[in-house]
Amino acid sequence: MADQLQPVQVEDGEFKGWFLSPFHDDYVNLIGPFYYLPDVDGKMQVALKVEQRHLNGGGIMHGGCLLSLADTALYVFAVETFKTSGGVTMQLDAHFLSPGNLGDVVIATGEITRAGQSTIFGRGQIKVGDRMVMTFSGVIKRASKSGA
Structure with a gap:
C-alpha cells in the first residue's frame, strides 16, 4: 500500500x-x-501540457483549465503546512495575461505567504517559458478533524 502513495x-x-x-x-x-x-x-x-481537449472555442487554453491548474498548484504549495489534515480552497483570484496555446507547457510556480491556524494564503504565476500567462492568489481553509 505504501508504494502506491509514492510519487x-x-x-x-x-x-x-x-x-x-x-x-x-x-x-x-x-x-x-x-x-x-x-x-x-x-x-x-x-506543469500541464496544453492538449486539444484543454482549448476553448477560440482555440486557446480554456480559462477554467488555467484556474484548475492554479487551484491545484496552490494546494501543492500548501501541502507541507497541512500536517494531519487537508484543506479546501475558499477563494481564488486570477489575472489572465496571455493565452496558453496548443502544445504549450504551462508551469505554475508560487509560494505560501501566510499559514495561520485555520487559513493558508498563497500566490503564484503561470508561465510558458518567460511569457506570463496568469497570476493568481488564493486562500485555503484547513479541514477540521470533524470534516466541517
Whole structure:
C-alpha cells in the first residue's frame, strides 16, 4: 500500500525527471496529468501540457483549465503546512495575461505567504517559458478533524 502513495518519476519524454503524484481524483484525471518538480530553491512547480481537449472555442487554453491548474498548484504549495489534515480552497483570484496555446507547457510556480491556524494564503504565476500567462492568489481553509 505504501508504494502506491509514492510519487512516480517520469523516465522519458518531455517531462523526464518530473514526478506524477500518486494522489488523483476524477477531476484531476479528467484534465491532467499534472507534473510536479521542485525548482532550484526547493519550491514546487506544477506543469500541464496544453492538449486539444484543454482549448476553448477560440482555440486557446480554456480559462477554467488555467484556474484548475492554479487551484491545484496552490494546494501543492500548501501541502507541507497541512500536517494531519487537508484543506479546501475558499477563494481564488486570477489575472489572465496571455493565452496558453496548443502544445504549450504551462508551469505554475508560487509560494505560501501566510499559514495561520485555520487559513493558508498563497500566490503564484503561470508561465510558458518567460511569457506570463496568469497570476493568481488564493486562500485555503484547513479541514477540521470533524470534516466541517
